[in-house]
Amino acid sequence: MADGNNLEQPAAGASADGGQERRTGRLRNRLVAVGVALAVLVPLAYLWATSLVPDEYSATGMGFADYGGGPGASSSEHDHHGGKSVVDLTGPRAGTPDVALTLTAREQRFTLATGQSVDGYTLNGTSPGPLIRAVQGDLVEVTLVNESVADGATLHWHGIDVPNAEDGVAGVTQDAVPVGGKHVYRFRAEQAGTYWYHSHQVSSEQVRNGLFGTIVISPRAAPAGPSAQGSRGTEDRDLVAAIHTYDDRRTINGRTGSSREDVAAGTRLRVRIVNTDNALVRTGLVGAPVKVLAVDGQDLNGPTPTTDAFPLAAGARVDLDVTIPPTGVRLEAGGGSLALAPPGVEAPADPLPSATVDLLSYGSPAPLALDPAKADRAFEYRIGRRPGFLDGVPGLWWTINGHKFPDVPMYMVTEGDVVTMTISNSSGQSHPMHLHGHHAVVLSRNGVKSTGTPWWVDTLEVGDKETYEIAFTADNPGLWMDHCHNLPHASEGLMTHLMYEGVSTPYVVGGSAGNEPE
Template sequence: MKHFLTLLLFLTAAHAKVVEYDLEVAEQSWSPGDGVKSVRALTLNGGIPGPTLRFREGDTARIRVHNRLKGEETSIHWHGLLLPNAQDGVPHVTTPPIQPGTTHTFEFPLRHSGTYWYHSHTGLQEQRGVYGSIVIEPKGGEPVKAARDHVVVLSDWTVENPNEVMRTLMRGSEWYALRKNSMQSLTGAIKARALKDFWERERTRMPAMDISDVAYDAFLANGRRSIQLPGKPGERVRLRFINAAASTYFYLESATGPMTIVAADGPAVRPLPIKRLLVGMAETYDVIVTVPPSGQWEVRATAQDGSGHASVLLGSGDLHPAPEIPRPDLYRMDYMMAGMNEMEEGMEMPGMDHSAMSLRGSGHGAMKHGSAAVENPRPLPPYSKLRAPESTAFAASLPRRTIPLRLTGDMERYAWSFNGKTMAEDAVIKIKRGEVLRLEMVNDTMMHHPIHLHGHFFRVLEGQGKDAPLKHTIDVPPMGRRTIEFEADESGDWLFHCHLLYHMHAGMARVFSYEEQGPDHHPHLGEHAHDPLYIMLDGSLQSHLSEGMLTLMNSRNDYFAMWDVGYGDVDETEYEIDLGWKRYFNPNFSTVLGWRFTNMEDEEDRAFAGIQYRLPYLVWSSAQVDSEGELRLGLAKALQITDRFGVFAGVQYDTGSEWEWSLGADYILNKQFSLITQYHSEYGLGGGFSFRF
């Protein structure tokens, strides 16, 4: 029997059609057009996105990836495909990185059909343009027929270098919120009639909320803001949507009326009509639309934060635009926490008091106001309504194990993790071949997280029973929960991570490692377990004083040089310069250790140690003790009055120098500079500019 199976596999492989492609990764100047300036981008075969790779189920793919970059590695991951571990394309974890000037040949059988995609897993190259689409036709043809079949690759585009984007996020800058017109302020809360919500958020120590992290210059469909696709009146058109964005969820809605979902993440699902569809990063959906009798009809992909959209146009004639999607209400916490009702009773977000929150958002697309239910204009994904065409249940005889995972992070510091630990701190989850792993994911953050598992499909458990759909990526909403399960039927090491590119880069990842590789096996994690250092410079130069900090930081540590120099209303310039190390534990607590140089009267250089703790209403408190036995206590608070204008205050008591306080205001000019004025109890009133580099 064994020899017969071997012969059968050999004959099947011998008769499989080998479909070959060549992909060239190169750097060149590129723009999506429509006035967006050209920047140095990474292209595939000269374009963004890369070409669509088309196959038929049962084919063998042979793809040669040529790295034409100068001095830069690259990689290609075949997102959603079930393939041999060594072909998965994650540098170091499964596949060697592709060195500059070299070619790597991938070859693997295509075991299943559907819509998938490919992208770089090296650094932030995905944001720079290294992504493209894959279509695998079923052996027997598509179960739901359509007259036309189009691939639509959605993405987000920034003219800023992605490494600078990451550094901006790490420093907690509000610049992107300002650019997107989503900066929260006191006057904004008043205009939105949400002043109570504003102060409640501050009381619960929550920073200002936002839907997405980055301000983008364009949102693209197949590399353009707007594309025209063939479609005649009365035709059924299959649109294969792929969200290849680095950090943008999209709402899909068609002017033609409800779309019909026929596939999700590749596998077919029972046809599901839907008016508005939220698509997370790395998810794919096949939808069917019917072109109406006359006119040009828009299918719109709107960024979840409301900052822009991409358009797909079908037909010709007068334009029929898709409906506008309301921008998010960032001031009302119940609006933001639509997924909270899906959490188990008693599961709380650390540091939050939910007693005053009335949660009216539903994870299944409805809002309740009193006894009436109305449609939610900003629904979550329709996972509970998706049904597989046939049973996906695993054999009852398989052993089962539950793994709880909390999605954790800090938007201000941009530290993202599972169970409070980054990839660099805790990288591996050991699994046994033949067991069924149930992952219970609870999102302790106010961000959506699209979680992706390499090399396996998982069942989405939303009450569908044996008909649970198969997916490879799932959205876990703010303060919400999701449960998935998969059979450990592969071998080797497989990456599991948040597909928001910058979250993964900050550490929100793990490796599922099969135990059969032996007790001494340790996955080669490469760059995915790095904890890179970023340098920041923040300060002010005013007519009466200068203060600021130079920081070298990673996810948990700040190595800093801080200065405080006063030259107004004093006979001689006074200074304090602190060299130290701050250790971050959570969004509300850090410790500090350092050495202080000073020329203050009756003071001398000394060592110090202390803590920083965030109080309700986002008031920062600090306490330090130094080697001379002196104690220093402080309080500080900043408040945004308008989008660009803010005020700040601080008070400090030192048992040596006693009381010191200041009060000031600043006005944001651009990403690097603000105007500032400040009154200081020792140095008087002055003004100048503050800077951020």
């Protein structure tokens, strides 16, 4: 039996070497872990830091210049020197207005026409605010008084191609009007049509909660009846229907559920439908054929009778011509409805048809006032989405041409340019794209050319996996927003600008005025 004292023991040197190897291994593992952490954290820190939006910045310094292959294409800098300020691009300063009113903005609890209470915003104590009517050529003067909207407020004239200083975008064309302040807007009502107005300060909140109204501009000399845009004295044949959702309650002119208006059989009625919500609404009249007279304030050529529904983009408008039958008709707006029928008659309760009007082929073609084949600039507006940071907040954010706000392309033009723009969407959601200060004509969708009426828009629904080609003339100098009118999308970075070279602005986003256009 072996003596326990004679058991073989490891050499002292071998024990020291093993301990050293273990310590070296642990140190190596720690260094690898630190290296991996740094490899992850340093890029994240960089992405976080580069995503931060300054507390105060000018729209003219945002992103990078895109000249669309036109003059200045060799430069990546914005040219805003030696020209005009938006302050100079005003409507008429002199002259007695033909239409003058004051709109007082309040933050308050108010009651809808059907009795429900809403915490939000009003203009002159109501939401929607007052309907403004003008005649083409009228000088319009609107004074906005901010009585109690804490974040400030503005008025943007959606779809009316006003001079840039009158556009009402906080931090771009003016400062937000503070509590106790006022701002005067003056412009010529040059474009007959159906439009609306709303705040462009914290707009994703203020519009949703009631700070908006409608405006109708009639032709100076209009034939009788609603086949033209309407005229003074024909309001009984002209009805405005503003669709809006308050606290998940769909309304038409501030009335929830089903409402009605008595209209005698045989009346020829122009129904002006305005979508003030953030998403497309399938709308239309049930009970009689209609003609689509105008879209976004622009008359269509050769409209024909149809019973199809109309897909109305957020922010867009459509004018329908209908002769009221003895059985009446019903305006349907996705949860809200309005019966237009003779007294005592129940309007049809049928649902909207599944088919929809396609303006790519509706109506008759007509010559355009521009030649897209000779465009001076050709832009791409590719809408996408990817994870990352926006102003330090992680999330899944919208992109324009692969870039996140504020590092987005700024579309640069000079006055008189003919411009084409290809808008494509691979973001997974639909977007109603709104260009301020201009109307564009739709040339094609998904490569299929327009064969119907010239389809002029200021707000265009671009569905997921869709591509539109549009064209317009750069004939209204200024700095113009070009953004998604699903306003929360705009506040999440889906916005940029159309910028005329040589135009500058003294206003800033943020700053002491607290300007927040989206």
